[in-house]
Amino acid sequence: MKLLEFNYKNTALVSESEVKETAVLLEKYMVHLNEIAKDNDYESLEASINLAFFENQIAESEKLADAKKSEKLKYIVVVGIGGSNLGTMAMYEALFGKLHIALNGKNPKTLFLDTNNPKLFSDIKNILEDVKDSEEILINVISKSGGTTETISNFETLYAHLKNNISNIKNRVVITTDFESKLWYAAKNSGFEVLKIPKNVGGRYSVFSAVGLFPLALLGVDVKNMLKGVKDMRDLCLSGDIEKNPALVSAILMFLHNKNGVNISNSFFFNPQLEMTGKWYRQLMGESIGKEKNKKGDTVNSGITPITSVGSTDLHSMAQLFLGGPKDKFTTFINTSAKNSGVAVPEALVLGDLVDGISGKDYFEIMDAIYGGVKKAYENKKVPYMEVVLPEINENSVGQFMQFKMIEMMFLAELLGVNAFDQPNVEDYKKETRDLLEK
């Protein structure tokens, strides 16, 4: 499998020499990351860069997925929120599309029960009504801390409902949490199967731990090929080669544009099934560099707001703003190099000649013309961007992309002088919520 490629020269508003000068600031951190990689360190904050090499834990997830697999399996219900489900959702939609729930095919449908919304809950309950045999369903509850309000509430409510209708449902629950969390003990005591998350890997960096590996393996994703892409990209992103390392270059570009007043990072995907990958990245960037204080303890209110756009859909809603509005965005276009989709406009058109040049064209050719037009317009208007080209969309390339972005975020946090791994301000609302709930 080819690796993703990137371009920024002449399209970003910084020079190559600025990029090189800034790379020097990351040399020490790069050495640090390489040591963590070399030591196969699974305890450090950056341990997520080693997850694809963590054979024991990968085998644990795969083995349990094999044990729970069944010809009859129709539905996987992932009960989790934020870092516990976004990576899995991203990979699921990338590979199976947004309409998978309505398609025929053998891979089980995956339902994501995240927030405590009655409509979402009722709809999932309604869909699960046709489950009669416990082998048709598997529930994966994921909470790193073990005390996530929405996740525990949703699981308790769903389980109370299902246990009346499906015998043996207890064997169809797998709980993923930190080793020795309160949930870990509660699950063990109640006789549920448990998978553990490496202690220092936070939710937003955890997709290649049991958090993502177990449901994805169960779904039938080729986990080995996915992790192959992750490993290859890890190695590329730990190299000092500024011409080839996408994480290094992307972090530096975002840092330099942010220094010049850019406070929005636009991930503009030209494949709609990557929209959820954009939402996964939103958490990664939002929580990793959105910080009230820097590592020295000074108040800095740092951060870049991540937004996700989808081509060509959002050109029909946001292009006017992107091209005409404030110069407050740095854009990363993500496209594939695949050229032949097998879907083409017919030669003979029932409505005749309404749009020039579409007759007989493959959908990828049309999208390429639109994408080319957009890049040209960005250049004409001096709206800065970089481009990431995936060879195609599959588990390997999306794995590459996610590993690239996680390492990019470590570099960016290092440049900004903030801690990429904590999220202290989340407590600000959770504390207030606890007070209200206990009333």
Next chain:
Amino acid sequence: MKLLEFNYKNTALVSESEVKETAVLLEKYMVHLNEIAKDNDYESLEASINLAFFENQIAESEKLADAKKSEKLKYIVVVGIGGSNLGTMAMYEALFGKLHIALNGKNPKTLFLDTNNPKLFSDIKNILEDVKDSEEILINVISKSGGTTETISNFETLYAHLKNNISNIKNRVVITTDFESKLWYAAKNSGFEVLKIPKNVGGRYSVFSAVGLFPLALLGVDVKNMLKGVKDMRDLCLSGDIEKNPALVSAILMFLHNKNGVNISNSFFFNPQLEMTGKWYRQLMGESIGKEKNKKGDTVNSGITPITSVGSTDLHSMAQLFLGGPKDKFTTFINTSAKNSGVAVPEALVLGDLVDGISGKDYFEIMDAIYGGVKKAYENKKVPYMEVVLPEINENSVGQFMQFKMIEMMFLAELLGVNAFDQPNVEDYKKETRDLLEK
């Protein structure tokens, strides 16, 4: 039906007297809007404020929907992009949820074919494979100009496929476009049914024209109740009462915060089925005030970037940034005042006491505690917000919300001195795309 309510006092970072002073700047424009309303003017740029009163056109959409309705109708395929489908998608998801395609029930499933993506096209083709009788399907093609590349390409490709499999499919196509556009004539010549869009109502303001009315009526939405909400809100938003007019207050708050450096508007919905309403609003704001030049022709690069957040999901990805990051956002929380959802956590919990205070709680109570916690945290951190409270989620209240937002945007554009109704920079990429397509 109750009207939506709003609050901003003590939570926005501007004083009531500043709001009142700014309202004076809109007095003349308010008179202008009231004249357009009084005259039942359907020709002006602001004609969208009269759409709910445009009896002839409403009747035309309803009549055609009645004619095309069928007990057998399973699928509505909306072929359109941007202003042609976002309003319908917003209302569809608000009323039927994101999982409607997989639910049992009598309302037809609606599929949105927007961009030229081969995966999306193939998935929709796959879903439509079980259609045998033409009465099971209706295709609504929507393009204001009549020359939208993606829409025409998608329709031609879909139609070429379906006409081989479904006899009489021609009678199950309705084309919505400007009167006398090239598409209008092509459709008439080919014998397709046609609905027209009022000439001066642009895509982003067109949801209550045939663009939205026809598919929503076909879906079984109570259009009369929806338009009742729209009318009531129109009247409220044209009143000079600064205590009661949400459009006036919201526009002024956004304008004043933007003057103080805020360049992001966060619409934070606490009901996930309103996420698509956020995407509809994204176009409304993005295209209406994202402008290279003001009305005098000076280069201003004005604009506020709209983002959509969903509670409580996005608290687990973006709260850290919102509370700890840069002070560059003004937030509008949108919640409902409904208190009893009928979905509740059981009293007896299989995992025991992992989260205090959830046992026996209704889902709305839990969400209210989370929402209350978030508001408190925003206030503690001086992150500015206003709050919009819908009585509940139905066609009436979502209609209210959309009309409120469209008038808000007219006020905001007026304050910024830009044209709320054009989108000149969209041509920048379309021109380049045409050149590439014709190669």
